[in-house]
Amino acid sequence: MQYYYFFKQQYLLDSPLEDAAVLNTFRREWQDMATSPFEATFEGLHAWGSKAHCYGMFPPTFLSGYVLGIRPDGPVQRKTLLVEPRLGNLTVASGVVVTEFGPVEVSWRKGANGWAFRVSTKAKARIRLRLPDARSVVLDGVPSVNAHVDGRWTEFDLGPGEHCGSWSSSH
Secondary structure, three states: OHHHHHHHHHHHOOOHHHHHHHHHHHHHHOHHHHOOOOOOOOOOHHHOOOOOOHHHHHHHHHHHHHHOOEEEOOOHHHOEEEEOOOOOOOOEEEEEEEEOOEEEEEEEEEEOOEEEEEEEEOOOOEEEEEEEOEEEEEEOOEEOOOOEEEOOEEEEEEOOEEEEEEEEEOO
């Protein structure tokens, strides 16, 4: 359980190096569970204890909420979802995250000149898209100049539907 609290602190540091460090810890410490024929979560790392235990279930929360980047933005009453990928050293990531407001599908793919992405949702919520280290952004075919910049994040509001775009990084 200590990893749960440790990962929360690492993500609060808001650093690409820490984002990659979390992924590397997942790869190292949860490899046994991910490749196990039990198809369940373990009580402890490296097959220690029960082979079907709730303690091993938090990695999917971080993978969907931080790596794919889909999580509530504040209390549920605000009806706002954050789409903020922490891709670390990945070159591709995609998935569907079921939220309180409906499913959100995302895909992130690193190319030679930056990242391509797709966000698709019918969620009945405000969607805040935050792209890391974005120097140049194209959203739905339009070069974006009306974005809000907050530290290393470039932010947009999205409506329901499918949105595609790309961004190049300042790193």
